[in-house]
Amino acid sequence: MFYLRVQRIEHSCLFELFWGQGQRLSKTLPFPDLLTTLYQQWEQAYINFYKTINIPLNSEPETKDIWRGKAVASGSIAPRKIDWHGKLIEAETRLLYEFHCWLRNSELFEIYDRIAIASRAAGESETSIDLFITCTPIEVARLPWEAWEFSSESARVKKIRIARVPANIRHESAVHQVKQKRRYPRILVILGNDQKLNFQEDWKTIKQSLNRLAEIPDPIGLEPKKSIDDFKTKISQAIADEQGWDVLIFAGHGNETQMTGGELGIAPGVSIRVSEIAPQLAIARERGLQFALFNSCSGLSVAESLIDLGLSQVAVMREPIHNRVAQEFLIQFLKELANHNDVHQSLITACQHLKTEKNLTYPSAHLIPSLFRHPEDKPFQIKPPSWRQLVRQILPQRYQAVALTILVLISWQLPIQQWLLERRVLVQAIYRQATLRTQTNKSTPILLVKIDEESLEKEPQIRPISRTYLGRLIERLSGAKVIGVDYLLYPPTNDDTKLARSVENVAKRGTIFVFGASQDRLTQKWRYAPNAIANPNWSLSGSMTVRGLYYAELVSAFDSTQPLSYLLASIYQHCIDSSNNIKQDGCSLKSVQLHSLSSPSPLPRISPKFTTYLGYSLGQMWLHPIVDYSLPPDRVFTSISAKDLLERATPNSLDLSQKIVLIIPNYLTAGIDKEGEDNWSAPAAIKYWYNHPHQILTGGEYHAYLVNHFLNQRLVIPLPDLWLILLAALVGAGTVYLEQNRFLQRQKIVIVLIAGTVIYSLLSLELYISSAAIALPIFLPISTIWIYVLPRLLKQKS
Template sequence: MVYRLKIQQIHSVCLFELTWGRSQCLQAQVFYPAQLETRYQQWQRAYLNFYRQALRGQAGTAAPVEGEQLGEKTALRGRPGATGVAATPVDWHQHLVDAEGQLLLEFHRWLKQGELTDIRRTLSITAKEAPVDLFLTCTPIEIARLPWETWEIGAEYGGVPIRISRSPINIPVTATAPAAQSGKTRVLAIIGDETGLDFSGDRAALQSLERLLDITFIGWTPGQDATALRTAICQAIADPQGWDVLFFAGHSNEADVVAGHIYVAPNTALSIYELKPYLQAAQENGLQFAFFNSCSGLTIADALIELGLSQVAVMREPIHNQVAHAFLLTFLQSLAHHEDAHTALQAACRYLKLEQHLTFPSAYLVPSLFRHPDSVPFHIPERGWRQELRRWLPSKQQAIALGSVLVLSVIPGAQEALLSGRLLAQAMYRNLTGQMPTAPPEVVLVQVDEASRRRAPELVNISPINQEYLADLVDSLSRLDATVVGIDYLLDLPNPEQSQVLAAATRRAVGESEMWLIFSAILEGGREISTHADSQIISPNWAMAGYTNAPNWYMALPWGTETCQRECPFPYLLAAAAQASDSQAFPQPALTRQTSLRSELITTLLDSDIPSHQTLARRRILPVTTIGGKFRQRWLRPILDFSLPPDRIFHRVSAYELLVDTVDDETAEAIAQSSVVLIGGVGYVEGGVDPLSTDISPNPPTIAYWRQWKRDDSEEKTFAGVEAIAYDVHHFLQSHYVTPVPALWVVGIAAGLGAGITLYGIPQLNSSRQGLWLLAGATAGYGWLSFQLMIGTGLLLPWLLPSATVWIYVLPKIWRLPT
């Protein structure tokens, strides 16, 4: 949870304003005690006198301090001070310890004023439930100099201590999200004026992390031109390759007008104002964190955050050379363990407080971290395949959501529903864009429907179908020059009288018209059951039978082309016969044949070098489909493409029209020109090849859609198996194979894509609104791409589950972006 606390001093009163959430706010007014200012000045005087030699940050000659002897050498490194008159030695260490205690006592007493109770309670209660980041803004600068980081506000009511960061009063730009790093963390280390100082410790501390950091040092060398040095530093900061971290060691100081100076060479300074365009370029190129291991950096930090840099660590007071080394070393050790910058700064301060308090008293009060309120604390990312894998893994909540998506992607019922909806969307897209086949349908469907039953008394008992009625249909089709005729009725029950009539009709059709006759069958126990064995309706030497067993709305594919010589799908045989009827290279039906027609047809099809024949011959159930079948999955099995309207698949004619010679010229020509004529039952529950059940189903949503749009002559609420076979035959004839890519596979790809976008794409965005627009646009774009891909290539990509997967990964990250 993020809270912002603004403290503003107006004369003798301090205004406290706590804001959080959705415009929630608490305010308080507290009297600012003059005693607190006095205690701070006493502490600062003792601090400066203790660390009296060469305070890092003083560009000029150090002034003499109380107790300093002429030319006196101290154990602490520093720039040589001016000589003066000997003074009485003073125990500034004890003075500093006492001043620190008095300052903190007065400071915490002031913060425990009753007027601040609501603010303290609100923060503490929240800290019990979740980690709290408090962003502190102080004005004027005198208030900012106080050690606010020592305010243990969360512990007052039993909560955990709250992390306190600082931020400037003016933040005109949003924070740039950290870019994903592909290699080592890049560090630009600017080594400033070393007069009176020794930065070898800083260099060694940075170089100790070379396994994690790619460090570039730049700084003054004796004899170097000051202007050339300034130019080199500015150009290095704005390097297009970008930096993750900007480090400065040297002298610096505050300056209101130009936001502070850093001293890069003897008597040579650069102001933050001068560096502004280069720092902005660095920030655009990925700069995340700046560390000024130098003196008096309050105005520097304010200025850098206002420029848009996400976080800056500075020293609020002058800092001694040895303190700076000790702090830096501990800070970098924490970063090396992949702690974030805030945690590392706190760890370094604890080290100075608990382990170095005798050597470096009060030094822990000086460091501060300034952050943009929308920033994420900087850290050095872990490397190695385990760490990289961990970055790509979902959170616990995301894993639960992804698990639900994965379950839906393998449940057969859910997949059928989603596939049905996907085809409906595809049909709407085709209808909207007009992307329809223009060729006339190659299949004619002679439907034995209710109209035919009303006109034929012999069809009152429709199951089993009256074979004499079928004989009349075969004769009529023979007269109309039908070439390939498929009969979608199972005739396995004995009926000698009717079978004799039908047998005579089939022989006439083959003998007089060389008609290809294919009867439907069912596959049971590894053998096809079609016409009754004693009926002599057909002979395998001049007619064929094929099984209709196939999952609903999937194409009936052979297990292998060679196996088709033993058992073969009914639609496949119809398509093969249609291709054979146009080629003299294939065997043709004849009553005089003495060998199996189907065996020779399949053999010739395998040997043909005609592309359309080869395409049909190669079409079979894939091994991956067989493997998926063991898990009740239909991986890569082509489906019936109901996104094509029925009027582009087949031409309907009612059976009774053939028998009363009322066929119009258009229908007669369609039959004569057709590749396949199908005879089957439509619109009544007794239709189909299975006498114990029906292959009449409720309309698939896509078929219902086309019938609403008058793209089918039927107004039935049901869809017959023979209509599905017509689609199947069309797809074989046109080599129109629509293959759904398994949702499970695409969800897996989408999970990787979503994780990649989260890691590498989201950090490039500036706001949650931009992210939401891009996410919605990408989702819509993927939908359009999947529509066009199916039309162009026949690959049917799922849309809903993969899109949901990407949203599960990406949306939480987008919500965390600034608004």
């Protein structure tokens, strides 16, 4: 870092270079009067050119007042026949040529050499060498020092960044004393008020460029029906805001003053002096204000007074600036700032853009901006987030971690899972009915023959069920292709021969039987109907053990006893063709056995072999198929009481040849090992369909639902709440990250969350009904996202 003081004393200029540990060089050059003349000629051509042109930048209509300052003191409106563009280019060329010739005086070679040594020491690094220049008096300061060329071979310098420093700095910069706790820099925008110039374009540019990188409240501007005094008070209070600011941007008129540190035009004919807001600026400096940009005219005195107050950096326009040029500069400057360049490099790049890309449209505009810096401070920069910051943004905060832990623990409890699953199916039932998805033209092939209390009025023997009574029912069901008996006919009784005779008579007419089997809870041995009844020539044994009211029995080729419901569906599928007609060939018991064992289908489309069994080892029911009670019972089965069946004169009117008949108990004491165990309080969906709060679901009805699922090759797979909670946590963390990094505004996030909740809920309901048959949990995942995001939104609102 080098510090150069240039002081004009009468007709000479004193150059003093300071660097390192107190090293200094002092050189004196005569100051050429021609340089002053050329500057005045350039200034006149510059002002006249921009007064006489129309340079469109946007759709806003051009106005006569094109300057961001008061009436220009020099220059005059000339006839349009004068080529002011050419005159300006010529004046700029002559001014810069004379300026560079003066600076290449041999007296300054040693100064060049000292800077070249520092350049060589920098090597191939990208570090720039900062040169701070203080110029007095103001006539010397007006010269375009930023255009000083250091690329001569003698100097062999690499990259010099020129910044200005005022002659007087009475206050220490407070930036290095402020411990920044803000995640994003805060930017205060103050807009002047002028009906002829649209400063709102500056606000749009700021918002579009930095919205994702900084916190930018609404700009401070003159409101209708507000007095000027109130406006000045509002500006003062905003500058001294308790939260502090990192950047101050002013867009409006500006002008130099001798004693008040410059003035800022805030309303037509009304200005606020820098000296008026000096106390508030000092407070803002202590609270972190580092950089100020005054996109207005003639800001030399404004910059010097602010650096004197202790601000770190101030960017100003040294000369009058055309409104469109000021907007173009701001666009490029903020673009570079958004790319995480510091303000010094951003200003240099923006000026380079005006010089190379816009010089024909905006000649000499690149000579106008200047950056004043406090020598002790690094230039302000919106730094990109580090990987640690990114990780901290993604990791849950304390309240989020607590909430997530509670949700995970809730989702791990099987009783809570079952309760949530029951409500999930209830919602699905209501949705089916609301969307008319319960109607179908296809009648159900499942017929339940219910042995109820009324049927048993004349049959006192219930435990065990009377074999003679069962035989009578079976004989009345002659002609059915498949009959299932949801009774454990074990242990043998003296009446077994009577039942066996009835079964044999019906079997000889082509009926295949499936008798219930059960596994002893203590010995784990299977209990089957006696061979006299369940003759292997015409019957199979199927498990009627119900392990869970809401979970379906899994089919496995390795199990010795397949579920009763699966065997009934398998026989029906094997013996009835697509037109519901009985197949004449290939419906032997042997072929059915081979079909059911070699092709244990339908299985869930999500294989439970690994994940489900892994869940079992952890005490979970991951991906275990469920019984879909969202279907109304009348779509699943038809029923007839045993009494009605026996008393019906013509049972053949039931068209038994196309039915799966299942004889089931339907009384309160039904059970295998103890009374009543075959009955459960019905799931919420069944109560909804029956419109009865105390409805009972029997084991036979449970089997009927499973037969329906197997027939239609449709087993609903519920995705675990735990999985979706963790996924929702990631989505919530991502949403918070997008909001924190300004990719999404708060209002948009609220809309997205509400819309996302509705869309996800509808998607879950539709996915359940679809051929995919997947039940996405709704309540806990949605709650997880809202728990993540809502506190952030409420904090922003407050």
